[in-house]
Amino acid sequence: QNTNMSDPSKDTDAAEHAEAVPSTSTPSSYAPPPSYDAIPSCAWTRQLHLNFQPHREFSVSLWEGMRLAGLGYRMWRYSKRERASGRLPIMDPFKGVLPGPIMGVPLGGIGAGTIGRGWQGEFNKWQLQPGEVHVRAVNADQFSVFIQKVTSSSSSSSSSSESGSGPSSHKSVDKVSTVLSARSPVQGPLCQWNWKMPAKSCKYHALYPRAWTEYEDIFPNVRITCKQITPVIPHNYRESSYPVAVFEWTIENNNSYEIDSSIMFTWQNGTGGPSDQHGGHVNMPFTMDLATDEHATTQSNENGECRLVGVTLKHDHVTRVKESNIPEGVKYDNHIKKPNGDVEFRDPMCFAVGAKQSRDTTVTSIPSWESSSMEHAIRLWKQFSNNGELSPSSFLHPSSSSSSHPSSGGGSGAAVHGDAAFRPGTKIAAAVANKVRVPAGEKRTLVFVLSWDVP
Secondary structure, rough: OOOOOOHHHHHHHHHHHHHHHHOOOEEEOOOOOOOOOOOOOEEEEEEOOOOOOOOOOOOOOOHHHHHHHHHHHHHHHHHHHHHHHHOOOOOOOOOOOOOOOOOOOOOOOOOOOEEOOOOOOOEEEOOOOOOOEOOOOOOOOOOEEEEEOOOOOOOOOOOOOOOOOOOOOOOOOOEEEOOOOOOOOOHHHHHHHHOOHHHHOEEEEOOOOOEEEEEEOOOOEEEEEEEEOOOOOOOEHHHOOOOEEEEEEEEEEEEOOOEEEEEEEEEEEEOOOOOHOOOOOOEEEEEEEOOOOOOOOOHHHOOOOOEEEEEEEEEEEEEEEHHHHOOOOOOOEEEEEEOOOOEEEEEEEEEEEEEEEEEOOOEEEEEEEEEEOOOHHHHOOOOOOOOOOOOOOOOOOHHHHHHHOOOOOOOOOOOOHHHOOOOOOEEEEEEEEEEEEOOOOEEEEEEEEEEOOOO
């Protein structure tokens, strides 16, 4: 999604210059850790069911307050003047962001903006535009899991009594589906999903720029681990600045029978603010061929060995400013003047979610569904908890035949909503599910990616 790539010729010049300068940062005898997948023993660890008291605000004594009174007054005048002009102050100690003890390792490379993911599983911090920081959890931005015991009838029938319930008991559990978050919504359509994850049996580990979450007791003798990867790479500035995050899900089956497991990644078009329901947003499916090595062929990609299947979410970010507050002589584009004197700026913002499809995995997606609709929330969860797969045809809007966007490369999801994608007052989201069969005593890995572009 990041199109601001550097000039290759400049990279060559930089490389030649680097060769002429002796390196002193890393000794030649440096060796990587013995196990890349192992969770470091020095990582910061928390159980997902814990809750902590909010952080205490900074305070000063009476004498310190008297000495800082002049500075405080100047800062107050500065922030007031900037906001009156329609600008965000660079520093505003009177309106600080107080997130509380909920943050985890952030997502995104250096200088690429940040999406925060809390240690209890929610996406809760948005710092994608200069000067703007928003702390709010978006209920639709979630990972969910489906696990089913493989039987002779599991592929043709899904009438198990445990299909929609939480992992409350390990006796005769054949099928489970749950949201992988310890924070459930208080109200709204997504309350219809299953939020009964056993948080007490789950742990979060953090050591920047990585994070790991271990899930236990969701299904008998099945262990799930999510490794969150941010591209901060030593001696590699280019990839370290990418606005992207990768999630590697490992499903370990310690049973004597096979299981079918699926991970679903849902993402709302926006950052949880008022702009999410202003309309004008569009979700489009995509399929991207991936070359695992220089000898990969197009034929192998067509067989599903190296393919990324996902959805691009184009967001029309709206900001309103009083025209009288815009300094005289300032030129601005991408704006609409309103009758009440407001100037409405429309800034491009784009997200993309996807799953890596390999020979033994099945990736399905729903390019567009309404996260503000009770009907859509129930229908989506019913599909996923049925067999761990998604059917985009059941979410096509009646007018989508006249405004459909076929998937490039033949990926899942044949069309995008028509009027539903643009109608003000509705919030739209995307869903991607990746399913795999895990033999007894073995483990499999499912890979998801999240990227964004805010020029």
